[in-house]
Amino acid sequence: MIERSGLACGAIETGHAPGSEVEMLEGLPPNDATHVMRLSAPEREARRVADFLAEHFDPAEVAVANFEQPDGSWAIELYAGEAFDAELLRELVTIAAGAEMAAQVSFHAIEQTDWVASSLEGLAPVRVGSFIVHGSHDRARVPTNAIGIEIEAALAFGTGHHGTTQGCLAAIADMAKLGTPRRILDVGTGTGVLAIAAARQFRRPVVASDLDDVAVKTARENARFNGAGPFVTLHLAAGVDAMSVKAGAPYDLILANILLPPLKRLARPVRPLLAPGGWLVLSGLLPNHANAALAAYRAQGLKLVRRRDIDGWTSLILSATGAAPRREDIY
Incomplete structure (x- = not known):
């Protein structure tokens, strides 16, 4: 929904395990999320499931993440502010990737956390043209001829990364x-x-x-x-x-x-x-x-x-x- 445009701005890097590659996060960043659905799958199936679920849910209500894990497998995670309909989720995964994959879906309650802060730990400055987007720890690395923009972790997103x-x-x-x-x-x-x-x-x-x-x-x-x-x-x-x-x-x-x-x-x-x-x-x-x-x-x-x-x-x-x-x- 455009009414949530500031939080549904496409994608951010998540705070998952080091070495993981985030492919997409559609919808709200889960700072207010209380429930998560998780599923691991080969890359092809993971992309298909993530795309299918992203099309099914309103991004103002559910965030869909798809990322590579350190062991080479891929994960799909859905975040929401209330408990998921487990039967519906498994039915959707069955449509996208089959019943065997749907049987592996798990649901968890999560504590609220500023996980955007975690996602920024260790991120290097990003340079685009004359702009350098950085955290406070890299303030000294901004050249005098560049436009430095210092963005710290917050409960909204857009870090330049x-x-x-x-x-x-x-x-x-x-x-x-x-x-x-x-x-x-x-x-x-x-x-x-x-x-x-x-x-x-x-x-x-x-x-x-x-x-x-x-x-x-x-x-x-x-x-x-x-x-x-x-x-x-x-x-x-x-x-x-x-x-x-x-x-x-x-x-x-x-x-x-x-x-x-x-x-x-x-x-x-x-x-x-x-x-x-x-x-x-x-x-x-x-x-x-x-x-x-x-x-x-x-x-x-x-x-x-x-x-x-x-x-x-x-x-x-x-x-x-x-x-x-x-x-x-x-x-």
Whole structure:
């Protein structure tokens, strides 16, 4: 649901065992989760089950994680704030991978924890263009000619370490080569990393929205700490329908790093907010979701400017013309 856009922004790295490779996490990060479903399977079956379950559940209610384990097998985990319907889950897994696989499904109650904090331990700084996203322990490693963005663990996410966030940062760097957008919007801001990057790069007003109050508070604190506070205005708002978001339109750069279902629902209401010659950046997409997202936005008269694939995730830059904006359009 787009109403949870700040927390359903595609993917984050999980705090699983060292050496595990996270392939996807669709839906809410499980900071408020109380129950988890687990299943181990070969990679092919794990991907199929994870994709099937992600399509079945509302990402505002259930997070689906799929990752490689240290022993080479793959795991599927579902997180939710209430107990799962075990019979339903086993039936769905049976449809996706057979009864033998469904019999291996297990259910557990979990304690609430800030597992985003665990996921950040030991992560190296990430550089995208002139941006370096880092934790406090790497503050001294940021060159003076780079735009350092310090993001610590929080109950919202967007640390710069995932391909979805990196794709958006790269799009901001692309825009910087062409000129300076007058107005910028970040839909589903999470930690505020993209809003901060845009504000630091362009020194222009950025409107950032999220329905989750933890995300809004986190993003506001991060913006202040990173010297972007005067430029970033945070709104506790659902999608782009709030008057506080519409009031800033038209936007020359709109960033939406969420998931395919809310991105598709966003297509119609966000189109009037995009300035002539402006860019709309979509992320949080698996490669096989890109065409579905493009179809929704092409129906609104937008065309593909550039597609970028990073670490198994796809980011799209769209405009009304399918071309880079002219400098006079964005100054």
